[in-house]
Amino acid sequence: MAFHDICFPASLSFGALGGPERRVEIVTLANGHEERNAPWSQSRRRYDAGLGLRSLDDLHDLLAFFEARGGQLHGFRWKDWADHKSCAPSATPGPLDQPIGQGDGTTRDFQLRKAYASGGTTHWRPITHPVASTLRVAVAGTERHDWTLDGGRVTFATAPVAGTAVTAGFEFDVPVRFDNDAIRVQVSNFQAGEVPSVPVIEVRA
Template identity: 30%
Template sequence: MNFHDVRLPKFVEVFALGQPEFATSVITTISGREVRNLDREAAQQKYLLKNCRLSQGQFEQFNSFFRARRGQSFSFRLRDHADCQVTKQFIATGDGKSTKFPLIKLYDDSVLPYWRKITKPVKDSVNIYIENQLVEAIIDDNNGIITIHEVLATGLVLMADFIFDVCVRFGSDSFTYNYAADNSIELAEIELYEVIA
């Protein structure tokens, strides 16, 4: 994957409007009944940078960031400030064999909970617990895999606290901007798409 391990500047991130999107095919029968098929199990995040006004210095930084990513060519980290942190998240129950576990976030629901795979944890933000006891572990910041030093014994519960970013790319190879009367520079709507590994 063409990925640069850099984060979109925070002064731009705060303008992002988030949108989780599933893919569903809907077919209506002759009788009027619907048949719905889930085409993609995981939601893809989309973001829209909207109403984004920057100072001259901020614009120079964003412009450099966009050009360094070569438009859509390279993905990067985005912090979704509305959805970026979990505390004491259940990760796994020991099977007596495994030492590696993927980070996940649970979106709880009494009918059908949703598990989201986390691949871009923030460096040094992850705490790992076994039965509520803090333990040392190796965290891969670029795929979200936890490696503990000993096999997780059968029935023991692994949990984690962490902050995470989303791997995104620009939705276009260009962007539009204009110089405003108040000396700020306004970015037109810029789309960002989650890159699912």
């Protein structure tokens, strides 16, 4: 499967239903206690793009996008309006938003990531598809511009000094594909308010 570095129309993803899901295997023991195991280290996100359709023109754009991706064949970018920034949704990403590593005087490559913290527990999500034009990076609190971006990895021209904090701020997309090889819609029903189901699922990239 190839990945097309193009974003699903943001006007259509706005209003879509979806979010992260976890896989947890639960076994209930004879004494009533449970054993729980999580085989996935990261969540996998699902969305329904059909809920973002508001007009026949929207449907036209969806069909064109679907055909150009070959149905489920090629992946693409998806903007999750509920979670697409390194900061709060109402804020603007800044270079101090997320810690992505610490300098050791040798390492030049740092993976972008986002922290999800609650109740003393923090989960780190690797960010593989940042929006390049929004990325800002700092070392020891000072913004740097001597870096390049490859996927979700930042590479500095010179390695950050040992002990210095490396931070970044950015917007990002979710790599996804269509989760169905068919889109079925009846125009009369669509005009009456019935929307088609267009499932989209995150891919590991």
